[in-house]
Amino acid sequence: MEVTLKILRFDPLKDKKPRFQEYVVEVYEYTRVLEALIWVRENLDPSLSFRYSCRMAQCGSCGMLIDEVPRLACKTLIKDLGRDEVTIKPLPKYRVIKDLVVEMDDFFEKHRSVKPYLIRKNREEQEKPKKFYVQLPHELQRYLNYGYCIVCGLCSSSCPNFDSSWEYLGPQALSQAYRYIVDSRDEGFEERYEVLNSNSGVWRCHFASECSENCPKGVEPAQAIQMLRRMILSFSFKKKLSLFSEKIHRLSKQ
Numbered sequence: 699m700e701v702t703l704k705i706l707r708f709d710p711l712k713d714k715k716p717r718f719q720e721y722v723v724e725v726y727e728y729t730r731v732l733e734a735l736i737w738v739r740e741n742l743d744p745s746l747s748f749r750y751s752c753r754m755a756q757c758g759s760c761g762m763l764i765d766e767v768p769r770l771a772c773k774t775l776i777k778d779l780g781r782d783e784v785t786i787k788p789l790p791k792y793r794v795i796k797d798l799v800v801e802m803d804d805f806f807e808k809h810r811s812v813k814p815y816l817i818r819k820n821r822e823e824q825e826k827p828k829k830f831y832v833q834l835p836h837e838l839q840r841y842l843n844y845g846y847c848i849v850c851g852l853c854s855s856s857c858p859n860f861d862s863s864w865e866y867l868g869p870q871a872l873s874q875a876y877r878y879i880v881d882s883r884d885e886g887f888e889e890r891y892e893v894l895n896s897n898s899g900v901w902r903c904h905f906a907s908e909c910s911e912n913c914p915k916g917v918e919p920a921q922a923i924q925m926l927r928r929m930i931l932s933f934s935f936k937k938k939l940s941l942f943s944e945k946i947h948r949l950s951k952q
């Protein structure tokens with residue numbers, strides 16, 4: 699069957715504003731959007747730009763807005779879209795470099811800001827572990843869902859909060875903070891506390907849940923953010939209580 703790909707194109711070096719360009723492509727039962735784009739570039743228009751690598755929903759580089767929904771092009775079957783015209787745009791909330799390729803430096807910077815790795819209080823132990831850190835199945839279950847994140851950015855591009863606050867860390871970074879905090883081998887909650895509890899942290903989330911809705915790997919960032927909120931509230935309360943007890947103790951000694 700023939701399908702028309704309606705692609706939003708923009709080259710900041712040549713174009714004043716984005717414009718749609720249409721390409722007619724022959725597709726089959728298992729043709730995915732990425733394969734159709736590759737066919738267009740190889741046969742019709744070598745100037746069309748898009749990003750991809752693994753072709754198997756693992757590297758997270760082929761995210762784009764397909765029929766107004768953030769999706770991975772390599773995972774999306776054209777037949778599942780159920781239309782003979784498919785609209786393809788770059789992921790929203792990111793600056794367009796060219797056509798479907800967007801700038802993701804800020805996104806990765808936010809990911810790094812929550813320290814997405816295991817932290818031990820003893821830094822020497824962190825660098826040179828002397829033993830295996832045994833983990834039980836139920837401990838693995840606490841973070842397994844969040845470990846499936848492929849850092850594709852679809853969740854953050856779905857999040858309506860970025861329209862009002864660009865500083866917001868976003869669902870991807872926050873869910874990865876949660877993934878490490880609930881890992882039984884990690885001791886880094888206090889080290890991440892400031893950034894998570896800041897103006898750009900968990901309190902920005904309005905629980906729209908678009909992030910969880912659009913994650914191609916079934917990760918639940920919206921849930922992770924709510925769990926982080928609970929942890930932060932409980933930690934802040936304990937901190938205040940201990941300061942208060944210290945004060946009472948000091949006063950009673952005077």
Ligand code: FES
Pocket residue numbers: 750751752753754755756757758759760761770771772773
């Ligand atoms: S090409 Fe790697 S996720 Fe699509």
